[in-house]
Amino acid sequence: MFTLNFQNISTSQIVNELKSKGYFVFEQALTEEYVEELLLDVDFNQIIVNNNDVGVVVAYNQKFLTHCLVSSKKAYDLITCKKVLDICNEYFSDSYKLTNHRIYQTSKISHMPWHTDNNRQAGKQLVSKHNMPGLLFLFYLSDVTKNPFQYLKDSHKWSHKYSHEIYLSDRFIDNNYKQDILTFMMKKGSLILCDIHGVHRAEPFQDNRYTRTTLLFQVDQVGNDNAGHGEKNIVNTEYIDNPTQEVMDYLGFGFKREYPAFPCTSVATMTPEDILKIQKQLLPLTLQALAKSLATFLLPGEVKINAKRLLWHLKSSRSMISKLFKK
Numbered sequence: 001m002f003t004l005n006f007q008n009i010s011t012s013q014i015v016n017e018l019k020s021k022g023y024f025v026f027e028q029a030l031t032e033e034y035v036e037e038l039l040l041d042v043d044f045n046q047i048i049v050n051n052n053d054v055g056v057v058v059a060y061n062q063k064f065l066t067h068c069l070v071s072s073k074k075a076y077d078l079i080t081c082k083k084v085l086d087i088c089n090e091y092f093s094d095s096y097k098l099t100n101h102r103i104y105q106t107s108k109i110s111h112m113p114w115h116t117d118n119n120r121q122a123g124k125q126l127v128s129k130h131n132m133p134g135l136l137f138l139f140y141l142s143d144v145t146k147n148p149f150q151y152l153k154d155s156h157k158w159s160h161k162y163s164h165e166i167y168l169s170d171r172f173i174d175n176n177y178k179q180d181i182l183t184f185m186m187k188k189g190s191l192i193l194c195d196i197h198g199v200h201r202a203e204p205f206q207d208n209r210y211t212r213t214t215l216l217f218q219v220d221q222v223g224n225d226n227a228g229h230g231e232k233n234i235v236n237t238e239y240i241d242n243p244t245q246e247v248m249d250y251l252g253f254g255f256k257r258e259y260p261a262f263p264c265t266s267v268a269t270m271t272p273e274d275i276l277k278i279q280k281q282l283l284p285l286t287l288q289a290l291a292k293s294l295a296t297f298l299l300p301g302e303v304k305i306n307a308k309r310l311l312w313h314l315k316s317s318r319s320m321i322s323k324l325f326k327k
Contacts, residue, residue, distance in 0.1 A: 001034050001078065006191070011083075014193065015090045018135070022156035023182075023194040030189035034074065035141055039213070041072035044105050047270075047278055054234065058270045059263040061110060065103045066261045068215075069235045069251075075103060076239040079217050080247055084137065087193070088250070092133060092221045097252045099134070099230035100262060101217035103141070108211075110147055111204040113167035116159050117196040117218060120229070121259045129163040132229075134196035134220035141213040142188050146205040149192050153180040155199035168199060188213075196220070219250075228258035 006029040017024040044063045048055035054067040068075040078084070079101055088096050117136055120128045138149060152173070162168060173181070183203060184192055194200060196218060222229050233251050240247070267275070299307075 001030065001081065002083065003028055003031055003189070006030075007083075011086045011090050014087055018091060018193065018195060022154065022198045023151050023192065025184055025186075025193070026191045027186045028189045029191035030078075030139060032189060034078075035189050038072060038074035038078070038103075038215070039141060041074055042068070042103055045277075047274065047281075049278060049282065057263070057265040058274050059265050060269055060271060061106065061108050062263075063105045063107075064263060064265075066101075066231075066263075067234045068101060068103045069233060069239070071236070072103070073236075073239050075101075075215060076236070078139070078215070079137075080250065084219075085246060085250065088135065088219055091135060092219075094221050094223055095249060096219050097222045097230060097255060098233055098250055099218050099220045099222065100259075101215075101233070102262065103213070103215050106147055106202065106212045106214075108208050109206045110202060112201045114152070114170070114173050114199050114201045115167050116155075116199055123258075124260055124264050126166055129160075130226075130229075131160075132220050132222060132226065134218060136192075136194050136196050136200075137217050137219070138192040138194075139215040140186055140188050140190045140192075141215055142211065144185055144188075144190075144212055146207055146210050147202050147212045148183050148185045150184070150201050150203050151182045151192075151194055152177050152199040153182055155180070156195040156197045159197050159199050173199075222255075227256045230255075230257050231259045231261055232257045 006026055009026065014024050042056070042065050044056055044065075046056060047058060047063075054065075054070045056063050056065050058064075065071065069079065079098065116129065118129050118132065118134060119126045120130045155177070177199075184190075202212075220229065230252065235251060263269070270278070
């Protein structure tokens with residue numbers, strides 16, 4: 001999972017940098033092999049439509065696999081690994097929980113505003129900023145030469161002065177903090193870890209041929225007074241091969257969650273290009289559905305049942321013959 005160089009970095013060093021600088025950065029923390037295997041779990045070209053499963057959704061020029069704890073064992077292992085939990089144990093002074101997570105792609109154009117991630121929500125709406133300590137873990141899953149993560153140096157110490165603002169404008173930052181902007185262009189597998197109270201964004205870009213892929217998750221020190229804080233963590237129980245109390249508490253088992261999954265999407269958040277792709281996927285399925293509907297309308301129920309029985313027997317016979325030949 002982790003490169004030897006990153007494994008040799010002590011938890012204390014990481015936490016000390018987080019508490020003093022507000023961020024910790026390590027280039028190529030993940031092995032290239034691990035990144036490639038993780039990406040095999042995600043098909044960004046397969047958008048779910050009336051599919052009773054979790055999958056990729058589209059929000060304009062971004063695609064999200066929000067519930068990656070369901071469909072990617074590699075993502076689950078990374079998000080719940082000992083290194084992550086050790087960092088959280090040493091950084092936080094009270095119980096902490098995974099509050100959101102996602103794998104996402106940003107393509108062609110993006111202009112994210114400057115912001116902090118200490119958000120309190122009511123439904124889909126951001127209503128205020130909270131004071132809970134929190135950490136943002138961000139792993140580059142592609143080489144990042146454009147649209148890199150940017151962080152304002154020491155902003156975790158003064159961002160509370162702007163807690164009445166959802167975002168800070170580009171002009172305001174350029175006029176007051178331009179000299180403090182840190183920009184992280186790095187190779188895939190690199191880790192950026194920062195205080196959620198620090199002001200940050202992804203640098204704006206426009207390039208029709210460029211795509212950035214990222215794994216992001218947030219951990220907050222959520223006490224009993226903050227029940228409901230965070231998005232739902234839907235987990236594939238097959239992945240929980242070490243169900244310790246620490247992991248169960250971290251994932252939020254038995255803890256109330258009230259925030260909807262991010263982002264909130266619909267057909268209205270899809271690009272015309274993605275809508276066209278969906279139509280191409282739907283055409284053969286539509287013809288198949290029409291044929292089935294016509295057969296259902298014309299054939300009596302008993303005939304359909306007998307046809308299904310016959311098909312099942314034919315498939316069973318073929319399977320048995322195949323096994324005999326293999327012997």
